[in-house]
Amino acid sequence: MLALDAETLQARMDAPCTPDLGARHVLELHADVEPLLGEVVDVVPSPSGTVVDYAVKELPLQAVRELLTLIDRLTARGLAVQNDVALPREQETITDPRRIREVLRALMANRAGARAVSEQGRPLTRLVPADITPELALPLEWHTDDVFPNPPFSIEMVSHFSVYRFTVTRIEARGERLATAVPTRIERSRHRAWIRARPRENDMFISFTHPRWPELRIRRPLIDLSLDGAAFDTQRLSDMLYPGLAIQDLSIQSDDRERFDFRGIIRHVGHPGDWSGEDVAGILLLPRSEDDGRRWRDQVLRLLCPNTRADGTFAAQVWELLDRAGYFSLSGKSHNDFLPQREGFGEFCHRISNAPHLGCQVVRPSGRGVEGSVAAIRPYERSTFFYQTARHPNHVTARGQVLRDIHLDIMTRTYRDSPNTDWLMAMVQETARFPRLAYYDIPRRYVDSGRSYILPFRALQTRTFDRMSPWPDATETTFAVANDEERALVCEVLGRTKNPIYLDALDLVPERFDLSSICDVWGKAGILRKREVLVARTQAGPMVAAIVELVGEGVHLFGLLDSVRIVPLRDEVLPNEMLVQLLDHVREFYKSHHKAMFTYHFEGGDNKNDMGHALDAGFQDMGGAFLILLRWELVPEMLEQIYQVAAPRDLPPLPHTTP
Numbered sequence: 210m211l212a213l214d215a216e217t218l219q220a221r222m223d224a225p226c227t228p229d230l231g232a233r234h235v236l237e238l239h240a241d242v243e244p245l246l247g248e249v250v251d252v253v254p255s256p257s258g259t260v261v262d263y264a265v266k267e268l269p270l271q272a273v274r275e276l277l278t279l280i281d282r283l284t285a286r287g288l289a290v291q292n293d294v295a296l297p298r299e300q301e302t303i304t305d306p307r308r309i310r311e312v313l314r315a316l317m318a319n320r321a322g323a324r325a326v327s328e329q330g331r332p333l334t335r336l337v338p339a340d341i342t343p344e345l346a347l348p349l350e351w352h353t354d355d356v357f358p359n360p361p362f363s364i365e366m367v368s369h370f371s372v373y374r375f376t377v378t379r380i381e382a383r384g385e386r387l388a389t390a391v392p393t394r395i396e397r398s399r400h401r402a403w404i405r406a407r408p409r410e411n412d413m414f415i416s417f418t419h420p421r422w423p424e425l426r427i428r429r430p431l432i433d434l435s436l437d438g439a440a441f442d443t444q445r446l447s448d449m450l451y452p453g454l455a456i457q458d459l460s461i462q463s464d465d466r467e468r469f470d471f472r473g474i475i476r477h478v479g480h481p482g483d484w485s486g487e488d489v490a491g492i493l494l495l496p497r498s499e500d501d502g503r504r505w506r507d508q509v510l511r512l513l514c515p516n517t518r519a520d521g522t523f524a525a526q527v528w529e530l531l532d533r534a535g536y537f538s539l540s541g542k543s544h545n546d547f548l549p550q551r552e553g554f555g556e557f558c559h560r561i562s563n564a565p566h567l568g569c570q571v572v573r574p575s576g577r578g579v580e581g582s583v584a585a586i587r588p589y590e591r592s593t594f595f596y597q598t599a600r601h602p603n604h605v606t607a608r609g610q611v612l613r614d615i616h617l618d619i620m621t622r623t624y625r626d627s628p629n630t631d632w633l634m635a636m637v638q639e640t641a642r643f644p645r646l647a648y649y650d651i652p653r654r655y656v657d658s659g660r661s662y663i664l665p666f667r668a669l670q671t672r673t674f675d676r677m678s679p680w681p682d683a684t685e686t687t688f689a690v691a692n693d694e695e696r697a698l699v700c701e702v703l704g705r706t707k708n709p710i711y712l713d714a715l716d717l718v719p720e721r722f723d724l725s726s727i728c729d730v731w732g733k734a735g736i737l738r739k740r741e742v743l744v745a746r747t748q749a750g751p752m753v754a755a756i757v758e759l760v761g762e763g764v765h766l767f768g769l770l771d772s773v774r775i776v777p778l779r780d781e782v783l784p785n786e787m788l789v790q791l792l793d794h795v796r797e798f799y800k801s802h803h804k805a806m807f808t809y810h811f812e813g814g815d816n817k818n819d820m821g822h823a824l825d826a827g828f829q830d831m832g833g834a835f836l837i838l839l840r841w842e843l844v845p846e847m848l849e850q851i852y853q854v855a856a857p858r859d860l861p862p863l864p865h866t867t868p
Contacts, residue, residue: 521562553762609855
């Protein structure tokens with residue numbers, strides 16, 4: 210397709226004409242290119258004049274090569290623009306000084322790939338982060354084997370998912386190092402949906418016949434691969450690939466002779482992210498069979514996460530890790546409080562390893578046991594809950610690498626095995642440092658745009674077998690399982706009083722309120738999952754409801770998924786004794802299901818006086834926490850944050866202000 214202004218088109222046509230749709234003409238574009246036969250397919254008015262899209266027909270291979278050569282020459286002179294570069298999935302401008310310091314320190318410590326580019330985007334020289342000298346006016350130091358570029362220019366740095374770019378207006382030579390200042394502004398963009406793995410050099414090859422020119426048989430090495438795509442070296446004038454080209458039959462073969470068959474669509478042809486200077490083609494891969502898709506996803510995961518496992522055989526070692534990491538001493542508890550769940554925990558780890566669509570337990574093993582662990586489970590139809598992160602306190606492997614490895618693995622498995630996940634879900638204690646940095650900071654940036662939701666709550670817990678002092682019966686109040694009309698009322702009240710993200714992520718909408726679909730998935734995996742609604746009624750009707758949720762023993766050791774939420778159904782103030790008795794009926798529910806403890810998610814106030822009914826009912830306050838819900842497409846931003854939080858600490862922090 211060519212886009213030409215109407216005046217140029219008129220001058221190059223074989224006969225005088227107006228740019229009518231469907232008009233077929235021979236176009237003499239350039240002396241170096243054979244005349245092109247084609248037709249007008251669109252006419253678009255613009256401020257600079259009418260633009261005509263001209264579709265070329267019956268183009269021979271040699272003419273295409275001539276045309277591409279011409280386009281390359283025009284592009285090099287700034288007279289043509291290639292428009293086949295995909296728009297970023299996410300982009301932002303970072304101006305907060307604190308965050309700029311954190312981002313740059315992490316990128317420098319991780320030795321992120323970098324280069325200097327001209328103001329027009331032309332590569333100037335490759336850079337390697339060297340050091341930070343916070344006491345100097347230009348604290349960022351770089352290695353380069355080339356001549357130092359003259360400012361102004363930009364520096365681009367590549368992390369796991371994103372490209373960071375900032376402008377340099379001043380430099381200083383320090384021996385063989387180049388020094389630059391801390392910028393006041395950084396542009397970040399992310400093009401990829403997911404991180405890519407790199408095979409060993411010349412270990413995997415893609416092969417196919419060009420669908421338009423069958424005389425071209427293409428076989429090229431893969432340079433990286435993802436769960437749904439790959440990139441490979443190409444030579445544009447030889448391979449004649451372009452965005453949108455559909456390939457009906459292609460294969461990828463690894464060095465061990467394993468073969469995967471696909472259909473594919475070329476998505477991009479251009480320079481790679483590592484700026485090697487060679488052309489690279491990006492392709493969307495569509496497996497030809499379920500077996501090809503499964504084997505391919507397994508292959509990608511092995512390459513992407515070679516140091517982690519999720520096979521269910523590490524339950525005993527994970528238990529010991531949680532003990533060593535201090536997990537069992539959180540919120541005033543002790544190891545003995547959790548011993549009744551140990552057998553159930555081992556059973557759960559075994560069952561979840563056979564139900565990857567439901568969740569997993571990821572570990573990073575070493576010769577002495579497990580260095581790190583994190584769990585994920587899908588408690589609701591469209592949400593995956595990440596929890597129980599632990600790292601060995603006396604780590605052998607670098608602390609940050611363990612945290613990166615387990616999070617990349619578990620989120621990649623979720624991306625692979627739970628395609629219907631819309632929400633990442635987490636619960637974070639107010640005082641927990643790493644979970645707040647990893648799980649809280651990113652969602653906080655997207656609350657205003659409606660792509661995340663953060664709900665402060667207090668977690669209160671009680672034992673089901675603790676005997677309570679008898680309370681007088683609430684006058685003319687009865688307690689029972691809600692009927693259909695009362696459940697509909699609960700949904701109606703929630704719809705008026707709660708955030709839509711909260712309702713969608715926790716299946717608190719009428720069509721999913723009973724959890725029937727997700728409970729069926731849990732049941733087939735041999736794990737208990739249940740939701741019930743209990744109500745308190747007076748002569749005036751239903752007054753307050755308790756949404757009670759239950760999971761199998763050992764799923765969540767702190768009982769945050771064995772939870773109750775209270776929903777007032779009237780605007781009037783409810784008697785304290787009514788709420789206490791309702792919680793006592795909830796206690797009986799859990800006791801009947803052989804649960805030793807459960808948690809009350811108190812979302813209704815800002816101070817301890819508001820939760821007096823819970824304290825009167827025998828609950829212990831475990832402290833403030835946040836329920837965090839984040840759109841799944843933003844998980845790469847969270848992994849980017851973990852990549853930064855877990856960066857090596859061998860470089861000093863950047864100064865708050867530069868001299």
